[in-house]
Amino acid sequence: MNLKRAFGAVLTILGIVGLIYTGINIINHTGSVTTLTVVGLITLIFFFTGISLVRSTADETK
Numbered sequence: 001m002n003l004k005r006a007f008g009a010v011l012t013i014l015g016i017v018g019l020i021y022t023g024i025n026i027i028n029h030t031g032s033v034t035t036l037t038v039v040g041l042i043t044l045i046f047f048f049t050g051i052s053l054v055r056s057t058a059d060e061t062k
Contacts, residue, residue, distance in 0.1 A: 002060060008053025015047025 022040040025031045 002057065004053055004057045005059075008050045008057065011046045011050030012054065013050075015043045015045075015050055018043025018046065 018039060022036055022043060025036055
């Protein structure tokens with residue numbers, strides 16, 4: 001498992017955790033709208049960047 005793929009997995013997990021956090025706060029009506037919007041957008045960027053890194057990195061097994 002190379003470094004890019006591992007970093008992509010970490011970014012994907014951070015994105016999932018952030019999206020769950022944002023969803024819970026939206027449902028519970030806690031936090032301001034601006035904060036939840038910024039956190040949601042950043043975690044979406046993390047999630048899709050991680051998925052892209054995992055998909056585009058070739059597996060180099062020997």
